[in-house]
Each structure stands twice: as structure tokens, then as C-alpha cells.
Amino acid sequence: MSTTAPSALVDLVYHEVRCIDEQRWDDWLALYAEDAHYWMPLTHGQTDPLLQGSLMYEDKMLLGIRVERLKGRRTFSQEPISRCHHLVQAPSVESHDPDPGLARVRAAFHYVETRADEQQLYAGWATYDLRLQGADWRIVLKRVDLVNCDAAFGNIQLFM
Amino acid sequence: MPNATSSIDTSPWLRGCEVHRDAFIDPGVFALEMQTVFSHTWVFVGHGSRIPQPGDYVTTTVGDQPVVMVRQWDGGISVLHNRCAHKGVKVAGREQGNTGKFFRCPYHAWTYQLDGAVLAIPLKSGYAQSGLEGTEAALGMAAVGAVQVYRDFVFCRLARQGESFGDFFGDALSTIDNMVDRSPEGKLQVAGGVLRYMHHCNWKMLVDNQTDTCHPMVAHESSAGTAVKVWKAAPEGTPKPMAVELFAPFVSPYEFFEGMGIRSWPNGHGHTGTADSIHAAYSPVPGYWDQMKAAYGEQRAQQILGEVRHNTIYFPNIMVKGPIQTLRIFKPLAADRTLVESWTFRLVGAPDLLLERTLMYNRLINAPTSVVGHDDLEVYERSQQALHSRGRDWVNVGRLYDPAETQTPTQVVNGTSELQMRNQYRAWAKYLAMGPEVRA
Numbered sequence: 001m002s003t004t005a006p007s008a009l010v011d012l013v014y015h016e017v018r019c020i021d022e023q024r025w026d027d028w029l030a031l032y033a034e035d036a037h038y039w040m041p042l043t044h045g046q047t048d049p050l051l052q053g054s055l056m057y058e059d060k061m062l063l064g065i066r067v068e069r070l071k072g073r074r075t076f077s078q079e080p081i082s083r084c085h086h087l088v089q090a091p092s093v094e095s096h097d098p099d100p101g102l103a104r105v106r107a108a109f110h111y112v113e114t115r116a117d118e119q120q121l122y123a124g125w126a127t128y129d130l131r132l133q134g135a136d137w138r139i140v141l142k143r144v145d146l147v148n149c150d151a152a153f154g155n156i157q158l159f160m
Numbered sequence: 161m162p163n164a165t166s167s168i169d170t171s172p173w174l175r176g177c178e179v180h181r182d183a184f185i186d187p188g189v190f191a192l193e194m195q196t197v198f199s200h201t202w203v204f205v206g207h208g209s210r211i212p213q214p215g216d217y218v219t220t221t222v223g224d225q226p227v228v229m230v231r232q233w234d235g236g237i238s239v240l241h242n243r244c245a246h247k248g249v250k251v252a253g254r255e256q257g258n259t260g261k262f263f264r265c266p267y268h269a270w271t272y273q274l275d276g277a278v279l280a281i282p283l284k285s286g287y288a289q290s291g292l293e294g295t296e297a298a299l300g301m302a303a304v305g306a307v308q309v310y311r312d313f314v315f316c317r318l319a320r321q322g323e324s325f326g327d328f329f330g331d332a333l334s335t336i337d338n339m340v341d342r343s344p345e346g347k348l349q350v351a352g353g354v355l356r357y358m359h360h361c362n363w364k365m366l367v368d369n370q371t372d373t374c375h376p377m378v379a380h381e382s383s384a385g386t387a388v389k390v391w392k393a394a395p396e397g398t399p400k401p402m403a404v405e406l407f408a409p410f411v412s413p414y415e416f417f418e419g420m421g422i423r424s425w426p427n428g429h430g431h432t433g434t435a436d437s438i439h440a441a442y443s444p445v446p447g448y449w450d451q452m453k454a455a456y457g458e459q460r461a462q463q464i465l466g467e468v469r470h471n472t473i474y475f476p477n478i479m480v481k482g483p484i485q486t487l488r489i490f491k492p493l494a495a496d497r498t499l500v501e502s503w504t505f506r507l508v509g510a511p512d513l514l515l516e517r518t519l520m521y522n523r524l525i526n527a528p529t530s531v532v533g534h535d536d537l538e539v540y541e542r543s544q545q546a547l548h549s550r551g552r553d554w555v556n557v558g559r560l561y562d563p564a565e566t567q568t569p570t571q572v573v574n575g576t577s578e579l580q581m582r583n584q585y586r587a588w589a590k591y592l593a594m595g596p597e598v599r600a
Contacts, residue, residue, distance in 0.1 A: 040529060042353045050516045053352035053504065055529045061390065062403055062524075068386045069531055075382040077538035152356035152499055153528035155537055 009105045010091045012137050013128060017086035017109070020159050025067040028159075029060065033131060033138040036060050040144045040160070055149065055156075070157075077157060082115040084158045094127075101132025111160045122160060123147045168192070170589040177558030177578075179585050181547040184362040184555075190495035195596035197476050197588055198223025199305075199318040201427075202328045204478045204489060205229045205239055207503070208312040209349045215258045215274060219250075221491055222318060227304065228252040229314055230259065232274050237309050239316045240276045241302040251301065263301065276301035311340045312348060319597045323427075331570065332429035335472035339482035341464045343507035344455035348485070351506035352519045357528045359500055361540035363477060363492040364588070366500060369536065370471040370479045371432050371580040373417035374559070376410040379539055383531035384410035402443075406521050409438035410532065420470065420575035428475025428587025430580035434572050437470035439483035445513045455509075473580065475587050485518045488526065496544050502526035557581040 012031070019028035032038075040055035049057040058066075069075050091107035104127065111122045129141040144160045173183040183189055203222045206229050210218050217230040219242055228242040228251070244251050244265040251263045251272070262279050263272040271279040278300040281287070292298050304316040308325040313336055315325065340348055359366065369375065376384070387407035391400070409416075421434030433439070452461040472480045477490045485507060491499040504522050506515045525532045547555075560577035566586070573579050 042355070051352070051512060051519070053355060053519050054523055055355075055527050057520075057523060059401075059403075061394075061401060065383075065387045065390045066531060068390055069382050072382050072386060074385075076379070077382075077534040150353075150356070152358045154358045154360070155534050156529045157534055 006093045006096055008137060009093050009096065009103050009128075009130060012130065012139075013088065013091040013105055013107050013126070016128075016139065016142075017088055021084055021086055023070075023083075025070065029063060029067060031139055032060055032063065032142075033133065033140050034060060036063075036138070036140050036142075038063055038142050038144075038159070040146065040149070042149055044145070044149065055146075056144075066159075077155065080116055082113055082157045084114070085112040086110075086160075087112075088126075098132075101137075103130045103132075103137070104128065105130065109160065113156060113158055115155075115157070120154070120156075122156075124149075124160065126160065168196070168593050168595050170593050173592075174585055174589045175554075177561050177582060178554040178556055181549075181553055181555065183588075184364060184544065185495055185547050187495045190362075190492070192592060192596075193492070193588075194224040196594055197591040198225075198492070199597055200322050200591045200594050201476050202308065202315040202317050202323075202325055203476065204474065204487075205307075205314045205316050207348070207350045207487075207505075208237060208309060208314055210256060211237070213258065215260050216256075217252050217259055218256050219252050219254065222304070222316060223492060225318060226250055227316070228263075230263075230274050237307060237314055238275050239304045239307050239314070241304065243301065244270055245272075245278065245297045245300050245302075246270045246281075272301050276303055311336055321597075328427055329429065329474070330425055330427075332425045332427075332472070332474060335431060335469055335474075335480050335482055338464060338467045338469065339480060339485060339505070341456075342452075342482065342485070343509055344451040345509040346455075347508040348505040349508050350503060351515055352504040352522070355502040355522055355527045357500040357502070357526065357533060357537075359498040359537055359540055360496055361498060361537075361544040362495055363490045363498040364584075365540045365543060366490040366498060367473060367475075367477060367479075367584055368557075368581050369540075370473050371422060371430060372578075373420065373422075373432055373575050374414065375539075376417075376438075377413065379535045380410045380532055383535055384408065386531075402517060402520055403524060405442060406517075406524055407532075409441070412438065414576060417575045421572055422575050422577055422580050423572045424570065424580045424583040426569040427590075428584045429473060430583055431469050431472035432575060432580070433468055433470030434575075437468045437483070439470060439481065440468040442483075442517070445511050445517070447511050448514065451510060473584065475584055476591075484521050485514070486522055486526070500526070557585065 016031050037059055039049050039057045042053045042055055046052055087110040089108040091105045094104040094106050096103040106127045108125050113120050124144055124146040127143040128139055130137045131140045173180045206218045211231040214231050214233045217228050219228050226242040227239050229239050232238055242250050242252055247267055249265055249267045251265050269282050273279050304318050305320040306317045308315050340346055384407045387404055391404045420436050422432050423434050424430035469482050479488045485505040487503045489501045493499055502522050504518045524530055557578040560574055
């Protein structure tokens with residue numbers, strides 16, 4: 001299967017959330033370009049990640065810090081560890097330009113995060129801006145829009 | 161109207177440097193706090209920049225009381241109990257909005273002036289025989305006891321009588337002054353939205369934590385400590401990212417926090433960072449110094465920016481950070497539930513980069529998705545659970561206690577002292593002891 005086929009874009013989305021659910025953090029981070037950002041807006045239809053507040057707007061270094069922290073021996077909020085589960089609707093290719101290799105894919109999701117006896121359900125839409133790097137697609141921006149992005153949450157410790 | 165209050169014995173909950181676990185876990189104590197501490201003190205309601213026009217309003221809570229803060233026709237601000245005089249329905253429904261020329265209850269269309277007075281009651285003649293004029297309903301939406309707007313920060317006292325605003329806060333207002341003065345135009349604007357974070361713990365644990373300088377290097381080793389570790393592995397010559405600059409000071413050694421200093425003021429107010437702080441060494445923002453110098457002159461500008469206060473507690477339940485322009489409210493919902501709201505400000509007339517840094521700080525430290533927040537909430541919730549243990553009854557806040565400390569209402573001490581926590585609990589006991597306001 002060619003990496004420029006739309007199916008490769010869809011496959012990447014399934015692969016990405018599977019890495020999260022299986023807590024294969026190094027494999028997960030490898031899917032992100034060096035200049036990538038992971039963005040969880042605070043308001044509906046938000047356009048500015050810098051001069052408006054967000055739940056997360058993190059570059060690859062900050063994502064790396066999170067992953068390192070999850071592995072740490074003194075990460076007490078992970079005693080016991082959190083687990084998560086994504087249920088992703090069939091992703092739609094919103095735009096796809098094989099040359100120079102840019103694409104946008106969108107998927108609705110339900111996300112469950114659990115820790116000890118607590119289980120939280122979140123719902124939203126993930127939008128991926130992708131760039132072809134050599135033979136592989138890499139995530140340049142993952143935008144996670146929660147349906148209740150402005151609600152008061154307890155700890156959200158993993159990744160949607 | 162006399163305000164006879166019954167005095168309450170607080171010795172079951174506070175003895176010397178110890179606080180009884182019931183102060184954190186007992187719903188009865190919580191109910192009492194709502195009627196005393198949150199009634200007799202001046203509680204922050206909101207910032208005036210959110211309601212610039214007449215009829216603009218914000219709904220919120222003061223303690224457990226639903227209130228609406230509304231801009232009046234003359235530019236003043238009123239704070240009303242958000243409760244229809246008729247059947248008790250919450251009148252203003254949005255978190256923030258404009259009500260037009262009057263409030264209108266969504267249930268039976270009773271309407272109220274912006275100051276809460278009854279404007280019109282449908283089918284009013286039907287009440288002719290009921291003595292309506294002598295009932296509470298005729299009084300409209302109740303105003304809180306007193307309101308004071310200080311440099312756009314709106315505070316209210318629910319009780320009708322009590323300490324004046326000036327007596328209650330005194331010199332503590334200097335932290336708000338400093339935050340506002342950091343704008344070249346002397347003006348703040350609420351900006352960036354609010355981060356809302358639900359905590360299953362008692363509100364006092366959060367207030368206590370704000371001047372706890374001996375937890376960052378322990379509890380935040382996992383977040384800030386990891387950030388420093390990851391950063392050290394970056395290739396030589398990589399410019400230090402803003403995020404690392406914000407994270408790294410959290411894991412400074414005890415000596416740093418000792419030298420940082422703590423100042424306490426009367427009535428439970430106080431702050432960390434009298435001499436130095438975790439906010440003192442941020443990179444300069446291009447253009448800002450020149451703006452400040454032009455606005456205030458070099459000497460005054462240096463004085464303003466040289467003030468690096470860390471966390472200022474305005475008792476009972478807000479914390480202000482002047483150098484990074486944030487305000488956190490610890491809203492008590494139940495003995496074991498607290499909503500933390502983290503607000504951010506634009507320094508009007510200053511470069512955007514300052515707001516960008518403030519918002520990054522708020523995301524990294526105060527969001528429900530923040531790793532620093534995860535560290536803190538974990539220990540609060542573990543405390544909330546473990547304080548049910550009958551193995552020990554008391555919590556200790558005795559570090560660097562000085563038997564003479566209660567004789568000196570305002571003082572500066574070693575930054576690892578728990579003086580400010582004791583100051584807060586003493587204020588808590590003082591207002592609790594006043595008992596509920598008795599309405600005639």
C-alpha cells in the first residue's frame with residue numbers, strides 16, 4: 001500500500017491512539033514531527049493557542065517530559081497508574097495533497113481514562129495535520145476539541 | 161438592625177500549631193465556615209474588566225452563596241444574591257452576559273432593576289389582599305452586606321456589619337497594587353479564559369499549600385524535576401525554552417526557599433517571596449522595560465519590577481501572583497470538594513509576550529492537564545482520605561514557630577517558616593468564633 005494513499009492517513013490515526021492505549025510512549029512520540037504540537041483548546045472554535053488559554057499546547061519536548069514523568073519512580077499521581085481507552089470513529093480525510101505531502105484528517109472519539117476505582121468518559125474530535133517525511137507521515141499538529149472543553153475537570157493524566 | 165452573633169469555641173479545631181482533622185473532613189464544620197468565615201470576611205467576587213458596560217454581569221459564588229455581580233448605570237458595581245424574591249429561582253443564568261435594562265426571572269417574569277429593586281410583578285393586583293408589601297418578596301433581590309471595588313478587583317462582605325475593607329486587608333493590598341502597576345497604563349484586563357480544576361479535597365488544603373515552600377522539591381520532583389532532567393539532555397547551545405524557565409525554579413533547594421522570605425499580615429493575609437522568588441529570574445521581554453520607564457520613570461519602574469512576590473494569600477480563598485499576573489480562587493463546594501479557578505490578566509499596554517508567558521504558566525502549572533497540578537492534587541486527595549484515620553487527630557504547622565509571633569501582626573521571616581499557615585488558621589478561628597450573622 002502506498003503511503004500517499006488516503007488509507008495510510010486513516011491507518012496512522014488508528015495506530016496513534018493504539019500506541020497511547022498500549023502505553024507504548026516511545027513509539028507514540030516517534031509519530032510526531034520534531035516541530036509538532038499537541039493542542040487541547042479551552043474554548044469552542046478557538047483559533048489562537050498562544051494568546052488564549054488552552055488545556056494543553058505542548059511541543060515535542062514537553063510531551064517528552066510527560067512521557068518521562070509517567071515512567072518516574074516518584075510520580076505519585078501514577079500510584080496506581082492510569083489506563084485509557086480510545087473508541088475512534090472512522091477518520092475522514094479533510095484534505096490531502098500528496099505533493100508536497102500535506103494532509104488533514106479528522107476523527108470523532110470517545111476516550112475513557114481510569115485510575116484505581118474511578119473511570120472518566122470524555123468525548124470530542126481530534127484533528128491531525130500531517131506531513132510526509134520521506135516515506136512516512138508524521139503528525140505536525142494534533143488538535144483535540146472536547147465537547148465540554150470549558151468544564152471543570154479533575155486530573156487528566158494521559159493523552160486523548 | 162442589630163447583628164447579635166453567638167460566639168463559638170474553636171479550641172476543638174485549633175490548638176497552638178495544630179489543626180484538628182475535623183476542620184478538613186467534617187461537613188458540620190464546613191457549614192459553619194460558610195456562615196462565618198465566608199460571611200464576615202471580604203471575599204473576592206470577580207474582576208471589573210469582565211463587566212465594562214451597564215447591565216453586564218457575572219454569576220459566581222461567595223462561599224456557598226450564589227451571587228451576581230453587575231455593572232450599574234452610574235458605572236458602579238453591585239453584588240446581589242442571585243435568587244428571585246418570588247420562588248427562589250436563580251435569576252441570572254449565564255456565567256457571564258448582559259441582562260439589558262433589568263433582570264427578568266425565567267419562571268414568572270418578575271423583573272428587577274440592576275440594583276435588585278423590584279421593577280414589575282405580573283398580575284400584581286392579585287397580591288392586594290396578601291400583604292405583599294410587608295413580605296420579603298417586595299424587597300427584591302437582596303444585596304450582599306457590602307461591596308468594595310479596589311483597582312477593578314471586586315470584593316464583598318456578605319454580613320451587613322463587620323470590619324471595613326481597609327481594616328480587613330491593610331497593607332496586603334500592596335500585591336494587587338504591584339500587579340496593576342506592572343501595566344504601563346496601570347490597568348489589567350482579564351484575558352485568556354479561566355482554567356477550572358475540580359479537587360476532591362478541602363479548600364483550606366489549597367490555601368495552606370500556597371505558602372508551603374517545602375513541598376515543591378519533593379512533590380514536584382516528578383514534573384519540574386523531570387523537566388530539568390530532560391532539558392539537561394538537550395544539545396549544548398540550545399536556547400532555554402520558556403517552559404523550562406517556568407518549571408525549573410520549582411525544584412530549587414531548601415536554601416533558595418529559605419532565602420525567599422515570607423511576610424504575614426493581620427487577618428490571615430501574607431505572601432512568600434519578600435527577597436527572591438521562583439518568578440524572579442524570567443528572561444526580559446523586549447520593549448517592556450522601555451514602556452515601563454516611559455510610563456513611571458526609571459526609579460519607580462525599577463521598584464515595581466523589583467518586587468518579585470511569589471504567592472500572596474488574600475484570606476480566605478484567593479491567591480495572587482503579581483509577577484506572572486494570575487489569580488486563583490479556591491471555591492469551597494463541600495468539606496471534600498473545591499473548585500479551583502485560575503484566572504489570567506493582560507497588562508494593558510504591555511507586549512503580548514507577557515500574556516503568552518502568563519498563559520503558558522497557567523497551562524503548565526494550574527490546568528487539570530498540568531503535571532504540576534497532578535502532583536499537588538494527588539497529595540491533597542490522599543490527605544482528604546487519610547485524615548479519616550483515627551490513628552492521629554491533628555495536622556502540624558509548627559515549623560519555625562516563635563512564641564512571640566502572635567504579638568507582631570506584620571513580620572518577615574525565613575521562607576520555610578509555616579508562620580503564614582498559622583496566620584491563616586488563626587484568622588480562620590477568629591472569624592469562625594464570631595458565629596453566624598443573626599438577621600433581625
